[in-house]
Amino acid sequence: MTPFSFRLLRKDPATGARLGLMxxxxxxxxxxxxxxxxxxxxxxxxxxxTVRDIGAQIILAxxxxxxxxxxxxxxxxxxxLHRFMxxxxxxxxxxGGFQVYSLAGLRKITEEGVLFQSHIxxxxxxxxxxxxxxxxxxxxxxIMMCFDECTPYPADHDYARKSMERTLRWAKxxxxxxxxxxxxxxxxxxxxxxxxxxEKSAGETVKTGFDGYALGGLSVGETKExxxxxxxxxxxxxxxxxPRYVMGVGMPEDILACVxxxxxLFDCVLPxxxxxxxxxxTNSGKLVIRHAQYRNDxxxxxxxxxxxxxRHYSRAYLxxxxxxxxxxxxxxxxxxxxxxxxxxxxxxxxxxxxxxMAGFREDFxxxxxxxxxxxxxxPL
Amino acid sequence: MTPFSFRLLRKDPATGARLGLMxxxxxxxxxxxxxxxxxxxxxxxxxxxTVRDIGAQIILAxxxxxxxxxxxxxxxxxxxLHRFMxxxxxxxxxxGGFQVYSLAGLRKITEEGVLFQSHIxxxxxxxxxxxxxxxxxxxxxxIMMCFDECTPYPADHDYARKSMERTLRWAKxxxxxxxxxxxxxxxxxxxxxxxxxxEKSAGETVKTGFDGYALGGLSVGETKExxxxxxxxxxxxxxxxxPRYVMGVGMPEDILACVxxxxxLFDCVLPxxxxxxxxxxTNSGKLVIRHAQYRNDxxxxxxxxxxxxxRHYSRAYLxxxxxxxxxxxxxxxxxxxxxxxxxxxxxxxxxxxxxxMAGFREDFxxxxxxxxxxxxxxPL
Numbered sequence: 001m002t003p004f005s006f007r008l009l010r011k012d013p014a015t016g017a018r019l020g021l022m023x024x025x026x027x028x029x030x031x032x033x034x035x036x037x038x039x040x041x042x043x044x045x046x047x048x049x050t051v052r053d054i055g056a057q058i059i060l061a062x063x064x065x066x067x068x069x070x071x072x073x074x075x076x077x078x079x080x081l082h083r084f085m086x087x088x089x090x091x092x093x094x095x096g097g098f099q100v101y102s103l104a105g106l107r108k109i110t111e112e113g114v115l116f117q118s119h120i121x122x123x124x125x126x127x128x129x130x131x132x133x134x135x136x137x138x139x140x141x142x143i144m145m146c147f148d149e150c151t152p153y154p155a156d157h158d159y160a161r162k163s164m165e166r167t168l169r170w171a172k173x174x175x176x177x178x179x180x181x182x183x184x185x186x187x188x189x190x191x192x193x194x195x196x197x198x199e200k201s202a203g204e205t206v207k208t209g210f211d212g213y214a215l216g217g218l219s220v221g222e223t224k225e226x227x228x229x230x231x232x233x234x235x236x237x238x239x240x241x242x243p244r245y246v247m248g249v250g251m252p253e254d255i256l257a258c259v260x261x262x263x264x265l266f267d268c269v270l271p272x273x274x275x276x277x278x279x280x281x282t283n284s285g286k287l288v289i290r291h292a293q294y295r296n297d298x299x300x301x302x303x304x305x306x307x308x309x310x311r312h313y314s315r316a317y318l319x320x321x322x323x324x325x326x327x328x329x330x331x332x333x334x335x336x337x338x339x340x341x342x343x344x345x346x347x348x349x350x351x352x353x354x355x356x357m358a359g360f361r362e363d364f365x366x367x368x369x370x371x372x373x374x375x376x377x378x379p380l
Numbered sequence: 381m382t383p384f385s386f387r388l389l390r391k392d393p394a395t396g397a398r399l400g401l402m403x404x405x406x407x408x409x410x411x412x413x414x415x416x417x418x419x420x421x422x423x424x425x426x427x428x429x430t431v432r433d434i435g436a437q438i439i440l441a442x443x444x445x446x447x448x449x450x451x452x453x454x455x456x457x458x459x460x461l462h463r464f465m466x467x468x469x470x471x472x473x474x475x476g477g478f479q480v481y482s483l484a485g486l487r488k489i490t491e492e493g494v495l496f497q498s499h500i501x502x503x504x505x506x507x508x509x510x511x512x513x514x515x516x517x518x519x520x521x522x523i524m525m526c527f528d529e530c531t532p533y534p535a536d537h538d539y540a541r542k543s544m545e546r547t548l549r550w551a552k553x554x555x556x557x558x559x560x561x562x563x564x565x566x567x568x569x570x571x572x573x574x575x576x577x578x579e580k581s582a583g584e585t586v587k588t589g590f591d592g593y594a595l596g597g598l599s600v601g602e603t604k605e606x607x608x609x610x611x612x613x614x615x616x617x618x619x620x621x622x623p624r625y626v627m628g629v630g631m632p633e634d635i636l637a638c639v640x641x642x643x644x645l646f647d648c649v650l651p652x653x654x655x656x657x658x659x660x661x662t663n664s665g666k667l668v669i670r671h672a673q674y675r676n677d678x679x680x681x682x683x684x685x686x687x688x689x690x691r692h693y694s695r696a697y698l699x700x701x702x703x704x705x706x707x708x709x710x711x712x713x714x715x716x717x718x719x720x721x722x723x724x725x726x727x728x729x730x731x732x733x734x735x736x737m738a739g740f741r742e743d744f745x746x747x748x749x750x751x752x753x754x755x756x757x758x759p760l
Binding site: 040041042044045046047065069070074077078084085086295296298308312313314316317319320321323324326327328330331 | 421422425427445449454458466676688693694696699703704706708711
């Protein structure tokens, strides 16, 4: 039996936001939750204890990357990914689908699966629904994702339909492929930006039956309006007693918009990647640490923030580290940005719990306006 | 008054090794001690709390680097280097001399000081004995070093003599330049590989009078025998009640050889730099983590080691991180190597305390033989 369950604790009548509790083989996750991305078996720049201290409850690892290097069999031999990377908490693994489709080189899709070349050494590999599940089971994933085709954007109706239908067939194969029963399995809804296809995909995926449901093929270049429209079409078709996950989203304002449309789970490389580029999230907007104005700025990155970086370092020091190319710049910036995200999720959960979500959303939107959209999944 | 003192607790009759206690404005240092190098206001890759937890009592910062970027005035305005970098413990600063001489571009030595060009932007600067002390006082250094000329290797007797005599004149100017009285000041003995010049330098430097004495111009390409000969010539001329420091040394076996010749302080980029290149120190020799033999090695880097890295990660994981170019590889490797050094110094202190130093040296030399010499100061 899968040691996985989800309990819906509260649904905010004013906004549709949900408060939930997800139980996995490696612990609990309060939802809505954000999953920092640990592509290659490490959240870039952070010790796992730091990831936990920052308030992350669950991390995402990339099947494609770990399959190629160091190899899922090696990780299995080392006692599984949790032990290998010293992260005792829950891990969600993607299926590798998104990465395989974003490869620039050889890539051939058939009914069986996808033939592709490694970005590391050009070697040829085939990923199938069965193989994707096998890899994720070897890793010891708590939540596995179905192997899907991430429909490109834009795609015409005919292509999007064929692609979505293949994803449905693959979803059934994934469901039947699991051997260990230890990891939960989430289905992925595709269908591009077409309402009829998203409806069909949602209905059929739910009929196949999974532990949770994800919306794929978003955050790939579409407008925010399109993204939210897709969420609004699919969400009512999903069962209340299963977690819902929008993959690769994203910006705090997009997360908020999805939460108020009934979504529970998120992942994005944005906080970690932008941190390494010196872009820091604050309650009063984005801060580019290399800017000369911070040269002798004694203040913390964000006066509202309780993170280790904000408690101990000035903007002047962080700017110095960044300009000097120091490793510690990446570490301290990442601590801050990931904490910004986990704190944001804590605030959302508190607002849902106390019935203040509608007011929170109004305040947030007044304060921020709409930031630039960013494409924010790990392509390679 | 300088809040600095040194107490010689024990001198091992069999080997000449010394156990001491150094008191600085920012805390105590048990000697013999190794100082990790924090060139640009950070021990590369480590949080200051980690540096402390690993057992480092004092760190070294580079005047040349901090003068150019972010600038000593800026650091002074931010409350000094301790506060700027969040390191509450003792800091020793070098004088910038070594870096200025190792510059490839313009560099002109006069009696007044050294004209040089920044390696960052080519801008021209003059460093004098007075300026070097002024910078170090701005940084809030606990132990400042005199501005010296690091005699090149090899140098003929005439050049080495002139250079040494200039260093003596500069030492007096440094002694007279201090304004705040907060930092201790160490004199530096030069004289190349020439016994008569080293004797003269030691005698005159002691006559000028400093809080401690360093041997400079070593670890610059000479043989280990030459290095130890210079130590043996100078050491008997130094007062027992002042700490002695061999700059830029080095390999554990060289540190041991110097400790048994009465030296108390050491610094070297070796543990941190080699860590970033994937070379790890262990009690059974050096370990190059990228080697294929560690691919699926479940064991820790060093079974004898108590560091965070060895307690939580396998060689297989560390190899994976290194091959994948992950930041965490640099962090975990650095934690291990710095801990190897601080643990080595703890072992030396325990051996001196218990009167077992001669036996320890014999065991160590039997086990290891002589490693490759490495030039191990931070040139730029």
